[in-house]
Amino acid sequence: MVLIPEFASPEATDAGLSSLARGVVGSEILKIASEIRALKAKGEQICNLTVGDFDPAYFPIPKELLEGTRIALAEGHTNYPPSDGVLVLREALVRFYERELGLKYPVESVLVAGGARPLLYGAYRTLIDPGDVAVYPVPSWNNNHYAYLSGAKPVEIAVSAASNFFPTAEQIAPHLGVARTVFINSPLNPTGTVIDRDELTKIAKLIVEENARRHRSGSRPVYFIYDQVYWKLTFGGAKHHTPIELVPEVAPYTLLLDALSKSFCATGLRVGWGFMPPAIRKRMADILGHVGAWAPKAEQVASAALIDATDAAHAFQSSMKSKIKARLDAAHAGFMAMKSDGLPVDAIAPQGAIYLSARFDLIGKTIAGRALTTNEHIRKLVLEEAGLAIVPFQAFGLKEESGWFRLSVGAVSVEDIVAVFPRLRALMKAT
Numbered sequence: 001m002v003l004i005p006e007f008a009s010p011e012a013t014d015a016g017l018s019s020l021a022r023g024v025v026g027s028e029i030l031k032i033a034s035e036i037r038a039l040k041a042k043g044e045q046i047c048n049l050t051v052g053d054f055d056p057a058y059f060p061i062p063k064e065l066l067e068g069t070r071i072a073l074a075e076g077h078t079n080y081p082p083s084d085g086v087l088v089l090r091e092a093l094v095r096f097y098e099r100e101l102g103l104k105y106p107v108e109s110v111l112v113a114g115g116a117r118p119l120l121y122g123a124y125r126t127l128i129d130p131g132d133v134a135v136y137p138v139p140s141w142n143n144n145h146y147a148y149l150s151g152a153k154p155v156e157i158a159v160s161a162a163s164n165f166f167p168t169a170e171q172i173a174p175h176l177g178v179a180r181t182v183f184i185n186s187p188l189n190p191t192g193t194v195i196d197r198d199e200l201t202k203i204a205k206l207i208v209e210e211n212a213r214r215h216r217s218g219s220r221p222v223y224f225i226y227d228q229v230y231w232k233l234t235f236g237g238a239k240h241h242t243p244i245e246l247v248p249e250v251a252p253y254t255l256l257l258d259a260l261s262k263s264f265c266a267t268g269l270r271v272g273w274g275f276m277p278p279a280i281r282k283r284m285a286d287i288l289g290h291v292g293a294w295a296p297k298a299e300q301v302a303s304a305a306l307i308d309a310t311d312a313a314h315a316f317q318s319s320m321k322s323k324i325k326a327r328l329d330a331a332h333a334g335f336m337a338m339k340s341d342g343l344p345v346d347a348i349a350p351q352g353a354i355y356l357s358a359r360f361d362l363i364g365k366t367i368a369g370r371a372l373t374t375n376e377h378i379r380k381l382v383l384e385e386a387g388l389a390i391v392p393f394q395a396f397g398l399k400e401e402s403g404w405f406r407l408s409v410g411a412v413s414v415e416d417i418v419a420v421f422p423r424l425r426a427l428m429k430a431t
Contacts, residue, residue, distance in 0.1 A: 025145065028395035032379075036389045047412060047420035048389045049331075052189060052354060055411040059265040059323065062316045064309055068302030069269070081297035083289035084281070085112025085273070092304040093273050099310070103244055103256075108278040111285055112300060116229045116259040116272040117142075118293035119284075123181070123225050123255055123274075124150040126284040132180035137167045139396030139404075141189040141227075155179070156397060161348060161404075165191040165357070169202035176210045176222060185227035187234060187352025190396045190406035192328070194238040194351045197246065204247035204254075211253055223280075224254045229272075230353040232263040232317055235325050238351040252277055260303055262354070264313075265320060265410075271295040271303045324354055327409035327417055331356045334421040343428040356407040358390070363401055367430050374401050386423040 014022050033051045040046050060066075084090075090110040097103045113119050120142065128134060130151030136143040137159045147154040155175045157167040165188055172182060184203070186195040204224065211221045224243060231240040244251045259272035272295065274281070288294070295303075306313055328350035335347035335358050344361035360382070362372045368385055372378055375392035382388045390405040398404070409417065 020149070024148065029391055032389070032391060032395070045387045046383070046389050047387060047416050049407040049409060049412065050389045050391050051411065052408045053267050053411055054265040058413060059320065059410060061266045061269070062264055062306060062312065064312050065264060065266060065269070065302050065306045068305045069298050072298035072301040077298040077301050079297065081294050081300055083294055084285040085110065085295070086297060086300045086304070089300045089304040092307045096307045097275060101242060101245065103242065103275070105275050106278065109275050109281055111274045111276065111281045112295055113272050113274070113288055114270040114293050114295045115261060116227065116257050118288055119257045119272055119274045120225070120227060121146050121149070122284045122288050122293070123257070124152065125287050126280060127181055127223050128152045133175065133178045134181045134183065135172060135175050135179045136183035137165070139165065139190050139393040139398040140183065140185055141396055143183055144397040152180075158398065158400065161357070164193045164196065166193065166195045166199065168199055169206055172203055173206055176206055179222045180220070181223050181225055182207065183225045183227070186240065187230040187238075189230065189353060190355055190391065190393060191348070191357040192351055192353045192355035193348060193357065194234055194240065197239070197241050200241055200243055201246045204243035204250040207253055208247060208249045221253055224250060225257065226254060227257045229257065229259050230262050231258070233321060233324060233354065234352040235321070235328070235350045240352070255280065263317065264306070269296070269299045271299050324409065325350065326414050327412065328356050330414050330417045331358070331407055331409060334417065338421070338425055338428060343425065345428060354408055354410045356409065358405050358407055360403045360405065363403055367427065375403065375405070378403060379405070382424065382427065386420065386427045388420050388424055
């Protein structure tokens with residue numbers, strides 16, 4: 001037996017690490033989730049609305065996907081898949097986008113990876129050289145981290161409820177002349193809002209016009225990264241649109257990112273895909289291939305069969321959407337009832353994804369002996385005094401202490417949500 005000497009603390013060894021490693025910031029959401037798990041392990045009563053995931057007890061994956069994966073494993077699909085995705089899945093995805101979105105792509109445009117996350121990171125690594133400008137709104141998911149990891153120069157557009165938490169064409173236009181990439185995610189994580197059709201059209205036209213100018217001058221193009229991983233989850237009058245549907249001329253400059261995870265409650269199966277110009281797809285596949293970011297082969301084979309089983313897929317998604325909407329509606333109704341009673345809260349009616357945007361107008365106030373000057377103060381207050389676990393928009397790059405939070409409903413029951421509001425109401429009455 002070899003006795004391992006005691007290791008120095010991580011802080012003491014930082015001097016031996018790369019500057020990239022020393023500067024990277026871990027996931028704020030995962031840190032909060034770890035805190036919640038520790039509290040629940042102690043027996044605390046927590047309504048956990050933090051991690052953007054699905055609890056299989058409430059949201060199991062489709063039976064066709066479960067059985068399809070088992071069959072694929074039994075058939076021997078346990079070896080390495082092609083680094084850009086198995087052909088049967090890529091072909092199924094081409095049919096899927098033509099059938100569901102009216103977009104007819106060649107199979108050479110499709111790249112499969114281990115979820116949408118490596119595709120977003122891969123887009124940064126494929127398109128951006130250190131110092132290139134990446135334009136994106138805040139709050140938004142992980143752009144600030146990927147800009148850092150790729151050496152991009154970030155141009156962060158702070159958005160608010162006034163614009164449904166999306167950047168406008170007017171806000172983007174001043175930065176377009178120097179941009180290498182423009183990023184938009186709709187429905188949006190963290191806000192659960194959906195971009196306006198007319199505004200998306202204006203943004204796509206701006207990118208087409210800018211690239212026409214660059215083509216004349218021989219400059220590198222600007223690319224539009226459009227993350228639509230939640231596009232199957234829209235509610236009420238909200239409707240999803242793609243920039244290519246609205247402005248077909250933007251297709252040569254657009255990357256559509258998507259995944260099985262949110263459309264089929266399959267977050268742990270790690271099957272994602274992107275539709276993009278074939279030349280970009282080839283280089284991104286090379287980059288992701290070096291880090292083994294492919295999706296497991298059996299899951300790819302099963303995903304192809306599920307995507308082609310149109311009736312089964314639609315039936316699953318109809319039931320799934322109904323359950324998500326019930327949870328979002330319960331949370332929204334709870335906040336609206338408190339607001340109507342004059343309590344300092346607000347929320348945006350559900351539009352898409354699995355998130356509700358809620359605001360606690362508590363900055364500068366004192367509750368339960370606590371002076372509240374930051375969103376983190378509010379987060380701690382509602383967690384410790386009301387048993388409500390939520391994520392501040394600061395975890396998504398927003399710097400303003402505005403009282404806005406993300407509430408994720410995929411891992412709780414309607415009863416869990418309803419039960420937290422008497423505790424929350426009692427706390428808010430103490431203001």
